[in-house]
Amino acid sequence: xxxxxxxxxxxxxxxxxxxxxxxxxxxxxxxxxxxxxxxxxxxxxxxxxxxxxxxxxxxxxxxxxxxxxxxxxxxxxxxxxxxxxxxxxxxxxxxxxxxxxxxxxxxxxxxxxxxxxx
Numbered sequence: 001x002x003x004x005x006x007x008x009x010x011x012x013x014x015x016x017x018x019x020x021x022x023x024x025x026x027x028x029x030x031x032x033x034x035x036x037x038x039x040x041x042x043x044x045x046x047x048x049x050x051x052x053x054x055x056x057x058x059x060x061x062x063x064x065x066x067x068x069x070x071x072x073x074x075x076x077x078x079x080x081x082x083x084x085x086x087x088x089x090x091x092x093x094x095x096x097x098x099x100x101x102x103x104x105x106x107x108x109x110x111x112x113x114x115x116x117x118x
Contacts, residue, residue, distance in 0.1 A: 005089035008069040069094035
């Protein structure tokens, strides 16, 4: 989690975002809601979450969720997302679920290349 600069989370309902943040290790169990309240997941916070409004902000486009998340993360990493662009980010992550909670997909995208880190 410490390598991720921002994340797009499948927030099919409000609490799902908090549950996912804790389950993925961004926050300890029981601490996610407090982090949200402190503003840590806001656009300019420590871990920006769903800067484009998330799934709820898109009207919950069933089937298009993962694609929309990849689009957002790609645009942000390329600094092409207009007013939603973030400063100094290199690694973004998506968290999507479906299939009656039977399918979970996390994708990490980065502008860094492994050879750059050697």
